[in-house]
Amino acid sequence: MTTSAHMTTGAVAAPARARTATAVATVRRKQGFQHGGWFVAPFLALFVLFVIWPLLRGVYLSFTDANISGDAANFVGLDNYREALHDSAMWDALGHSAYFTLLVVPCITVLAFLLAMLAHHIERGKWLWRLCFFVPFLLPSTVAANMFQWLFTQGIGLINETFGLDTPWLTDKSYAMLAIVIETLWWTVGFSFLLYLAALQGIPDHLYEAAKLDGANAWHRMVHITLPMLRNITGLVIALQILASLQLFDQAVVMMDFGPGPEVSTRSFVQYTLEQGFTSYRVGYASAMSIIFFVIIAVVALARMWLLRNREESGR
Amino acid sequence: MTTAVQVRKSTRKPWTPSQIILTLLGVAVSAVFVAPIAAALFTSLKSEAEAAEIPPHWLPKVWTAQAWKALWETGNITNWFINSLVVSVCVTSVVLTVSALAGYGFARTEFRGKGVLMGIVMSGLMISPAVLGVPLFTTVQQMGMVDTYWGMILPQCAPAAMVYILYKFFQGVPRELEEAAFIDGAGRWRVFFTIVVPLARPSLAAVGIFTFIASWNNFLWPYMVTNNPDLMTMPNGIATVMNSYGIQWAQLMAGGLMAGLPLIIVFVFFQRQIVAGVAHTGLAGQ
Numbered sequence: 034m035t036t037s038a039h040m041t042t043g044a045v046a047a048p049a050r051a052r053t054a055t056a057v058a059t060v061r062r063k064q065g066f067q068h069g070g071w072f073v074a075p076f077l078a079l080f081v082l083f084v085i086w087p088l089l090r091g092v093y094l095s096f097t098d099a100n101i102s103g104d105a106a107n108f109v110g111l112d113n114y115r116e117a118l119h120d121s122a123m124w125d126a127l128g129h130s131a132y133f134t135l136l137v138v139p140c141i142t143v144l145a146f147l148l149a150m151l152a153h154h155i156e157r158g159k160w161l162w163r164l165c166f167f168v169p170f171l172l173p174s175t176v177a178a179n180m181f182q183w184l185f186t187q188g189i190g191l192i193n194e195t196f197g198l199d200t201p202w203l204t205d206k207s208y209a210m211l212a213i214v215i216e217t218l219w220w221t222v223g224f225s226f227l228l229y230l231a232a233l234q235g236i237p238d239h240l241y242e243a244a245k246l247d248g249a250n251a252w253h254r255m256v257h258i259t260l261p262m263l264r265n266i267t268g269l270v271i272a273l274q275i276l277a278s279l280q281l282f283d284q285a286v287v288m289m290d291f292g293p294g295p296e297v298s299t300r301s302f303v304q305y306t307l308e309q310g311f312t313s314y315r316v317g318y319a320s321a322m323s324i325i326f327f328v329i330i331a332v333v334a335l336a337r338m339w340l341l342r343n344r345e346e347s348g349r
Numbered sequence: 350m351t352t353a354v355q356v357r358k359s360t361r362k363p364w365t366p367s368q369i370i371l372t373l374l375g376v377a378v379s380a381v382f383v384a385p386i387a388a389a390l391f392t393s394l395k396s397e398a399e400a401a402e403i404p405p406h407w408l409p410k411v412w413t414a415q416a417w418k419a420l421w422e423t424g425n426i427t428n429w430f431i432n433s434l435v436v437s438v439c440v441t442s443v444v445l446t447v448s449a450l451a452g453y454g455f456a457r458t459e460f461r462g463k464g465v466l467m468g469i470v471m472s473g474l475m476i477s478p479a480v481l482g483v484p485l486f487t488t489v490q491q492m493g494m495v496d497t498y499w500g501m502i503l504p505q506c507a508p509a510a511m512v513y514i515l516y517k518f519f520q521g522v523p524r525e526l527e528e529a530a531f532i533d534g535a536g537r538w539r540v541f542f543t544i545v546v547p548l549a550r551p552s553l554a555a556v557g558i559f560t561f562i563a564s565w566n567n568f569l570w571p572y573m574v575t576n577n578p579d580l581m582t583m584p585n586g587i588a589t590v591m592n593s594y595g596i597q598w599a600q601l602m603a604g605g606l607m608a609g610l611p612l613i614i615v616f617v618f619f620q621r622q623i624v625a626g627v628a629h630t631g632l633a634g635q
Contacts, residue, residue, distance in 0.1 A: 072454025072541075073466065076447040079507040083485065084473045091484030101487075151378065155371045160620055165379035167624075168386065171612040173566040173584035176605035180385050183392070183598055188403045191388055219385065231628030280479035283568045287588050303479045307573070310483035319483040330475045 088327070095321035101314040113321035123322060125297065126305035129210070133285075133301070134278035136214045142270050144222050146263070149229035163230070167223035174220070178287035181216035185288070203288065206298040213285050213299060220284070221277075225270045232266040233259070272337045276330060282307075302326060386609075393417065393603035400599040416599035426604055428579055429586040433565060433608070436501050436582055440564040443506045445557050449549065452515025453541055457527070473509035478570040486573050500574045501582070505564055511556050518552040519545065555626035558619075565612060583608035 095113050099106035117123050152162040169177060184192045185202035193199055202212040236259065244254050282303040285294070293300035300308075306326065310319030388407060392400050393416050395409040400416075420426050454460075455467055478485055485504060486495075494500030522545060530540045546553070568584040575581055578590055587604045591597075616623055 069454055069458030069460035069463070072450045072458055072537075073460075076451035076470075076507065076512060077466070079443075079447060079503065080470060080473060080509070083488070083504040083507050084476050084481075084509075085469070087481050087485040087488045088476060090488055091481055094484055094487065099487075148378070151371065151375055155375050156368060157372065158375075162375050162379060163624060164617065164620065165382045168613060168616070169382060171562065171566075171616055172386075172605070172609040173568060173587075175568050175584045175588035176608050179587065179592070179601055179605055180389050183602070184385060184388065189401055189405050189598070191405050191407065194405050219382070227624055227628055231624075276475075280477065282479055287592070290592065303482070303569075307482055310486070311573075316483055316487060323481050323483055327476065327480050330480055331472075334475050 091320045091323050091327075094317050095324050097317045099316040099320070101311065101316055106317065109317070113318045114325070116318065117321055117325060122297075122300075123302075123305060126300050126302045129298070129300060130279050130281050130302040133210060133214065133217075133281050134275055136210070137217055137278045138271060138274045140214070140218055141222050141225055141274050142267065144218060145225035145229050145270060146267075148222065148226045149233055150259075152226070152230055153233045163227075166226050169220045170223035172220065174283035175287050177220040178216060178284040181212065181219070181284075182288045185212050204295050206294075206296045209289070209294045209299050213281075213288055216284055216288065217278075225274065228266055228270055229263065232263055236262045268337070268341070272333075275333055279330065279333070386606075389602040389606060393599055393606060395599050397597050397599050400597075400602075416597075416603045420600055420603050420607070425578060425586060425590065426583075426607065429581050429583045430607065432498075432580060433582040433584075435498065436505075436571070437561050437564040439498075439502045440505045441557055441561045443502070444508060444511055444560045445553060447506065448508065448511040448515055448556065449546065449553060450541075451512045453519045453545060455512070455516045456519035457522075458537065470509050470512060473507070474513070478504065478573065482569070482573060489574060494574075496575055496577045496580055498580070501571050501580075504570060504574075505567065508560070511560065514556060515549070515552060518549055522548055551625070554622055558623055558626040562612060 094106070096108060096110060097106035098109050098112075148166050152159065152166065155162060172180075182203065184190050187193065187199065187201050187204065190202070192202070200208055202208045240258050240262075241254055244258060249257065280303055281301040285299050285301050286292075286304055289299055293304070302322075303326075306319050306322045309315050309322065391408055394412050394414065396411065396413050396415055399409060399411065451470075455463065455470075489495060489500050489504060492500075494503070526544055526548070527540050530544055535543070566584060567582070568588060571582045571585045572589065575585065578586065581590065583604075587601070587608060591601050591604055
């Protein structure tokens, strides 16, 4: 937020160009003042109705014992939050989402980088590699999850058949989350792969040529040119993946038939919140959990901004 | 630029040993990525009995389009397909319109409270139906929009990320272009529609493509807000209705492919634009 405010003032304070006549500047300021708000108004209307209002409503509901039917609710103070902190099922759900994130984020980052290096360095048929690595991302989450649910099913599943295994992927506590992680890698790595590929193509050739002249071998060129040049994009990939992975829901519920998984081992935080709201009809309690989740997501996002700012400052 | 380079490379480069190894590796990895989709396609061409056979096999022994036919005849899926299309097209049009206007407004016009509003909109980057599901649902319920197109469409129409991407783009448009038009007496709106929008076409395409993919594939929100099977979108209908009474794998795979194929076909034809679009929307977040 601070960065965007900073940029806005920067753009406004940019030194007026010599060519700009004062009259033009006056016209612009007047026009802008008249119409500026109208440009933003349609978006703001939707934003207030469907983002800000639900957020405020969520804060309000979290202090009540509201149920799904919208009947008059009683104010219960911090009871919902107190209950949440002592709700072991909530902590388990949060743990599952965190565990999933911990497994997925490093794997996806490394895999996306390797795939991008591969696609970047093969000189023929670039469109084909791009298509193959990216195509799973174009499938709806539920379709990808259904495919893997079927591939992982013991007996009729092709994964066990192909690799000569008999692993109870979906019905055993120790494999269920792993199956979801594998599905997620296959389904979403294409997006990060494209980001890396674009970044690789953006590294100027003359850097490599200069290094070659200095006698650097391929390994040195990768460690001293490619990896440092990809630092920003790696930060972005990791941040986007953490935020997306914490919000795990679609794959997990579809692969586990909308249940909590074997011995409640895959129920994610989002799933538990929705169960509280829509199955147990405890809208107040579910809202409190939503607010807790919002705070967690905000902390992650702010931590990233803070890291970026620090790096920018130390870079100067 | 890239095409010229690629054409030259692909005609002149010899098959060096390292290229042969890399290409073989590429083929192997691609096979792993395509295999699940191929398996789904083959299974959709089996009979239901064969699809549930133990042990399973990759290719159908008897090829039959019976699963696809059954899918068409039950009727629901065509409904879902149309619903998906209506929702995605509406969401994409509304998002393009409001976020282009807002991005330009924030980047180039002055009004009271702009800085504060910009900050609030940026905080919206952290909010999604996954985070605020239950309060968002009760809000939409209060508006009487549960089980309606409006209820599915409108909450998807306020993506702060898209405003931010276009805001960054509009900041980069040279002011001289607009100023020349102002001198000629054009107003803000005319400048916006005749000069700025045409310049922004690549960015708008990126935002539009990304929004369409996200909306076509969206599951969580339509799942929360619709119970009526006639109103469901493809991902939602397949996940809830087709999964609910004894899964028929051949039909399920056929349905899944029907949901996935439109985007895959579009991707094959507009690959360059889509790749640029995804890279662009992603990179703008840097």
